[in-house]
Amino acid sequence: MPRALLLTGDAAEELDTMYPYYRVQEGGWDVDVSSRTMRDVQLVIHEFDPNSDAYVEKNGRKLPVDVPWAEVDVERYDALIIPGGRAPEWIRVDADVRRITEHFFARNLPIALVCHGAQVPAVYGLLKGRKTACFPPITGDMENAGATVIDAPDVVDGNLVSCRGWPDMPQFGRAMMEVFSKSINSASA
Secondary structure, eight states: OOEEEEEOOTTBBHHHHHHHHHHHHHTTOEEEEEESSSSOEEEEEEEOOTTOSSOEEEEEEEEOOSEEGGGOOGGGOSEEEEOOBSHHHHHTTSHHHHHHHHHHHHTTOOEEEEGGGGHHHHHTTTTTTOEEOOOGGGHHHHHHTTOEEOOSSOEEETTEEEESSGGGHHHHHHHHHHHHHHHHHHHHO
16 A cells, blocks of 8 residues: 655644645555654644734644654665644754655655745755746745745645645645656556
8 A cells, every 4th residue: 555754843833734635645645744754744634714914823633753863774665745834934944854855756656745834945955957846935045045936726736736735735635646646556567
C-alpha cells in the first residue's frame, strides 16, 4: 500500500490538514503524521470575518503524531503533504524538515502543498521555475522564490500539486489523488 508523509506542526490549519489526511486514506493510501515531537499537534481554525482585515484564528482539534521529523525514514514514503496555517512559517527552519522536503523534490515524488505550505519548499529554493498556488497574501514571497503563482484551486506542475487554501479542497483533492495515483502507477509499470 502506498504511504504518504504529512509534514506539519502546531498552528497548522485544521481543514488544510484533515482534508488531505482523510482524502489520501480514501484513495487507498496510508498516511503518517510527522512533527517535531510525538506530542499531539494543536491544529487551528482560520475563518474569514467581515469585521477583521485578516483571518481570525481559534484552536481546533489535536492531531496525533506517528513519527518525529528526526526519525523519518524518507525511503518509506511515496508522497509528501505540507498543509497550511501558521505551521509552515516555523517548521521550515528545522534541518530535518529541510532534509525531508528536499528528498521528495530531488526524487520527483508527488508533493501536495496547501495554502501557506508552499513556504516550506520556497525557502529552500525548490519552487524556482515551478508553478504553484498559495494563499494570496504570500504571492510575493513565492514570486521572490522564483515560482510562478497561479490563482487557481488545483495547480499541477508535474509531481507538484497545490491550492490556495481550504475553500479549494474539492478540486484540490481530486487533483492531488490524480498526481499521487499517476506516480504509483508509473512506478509499478
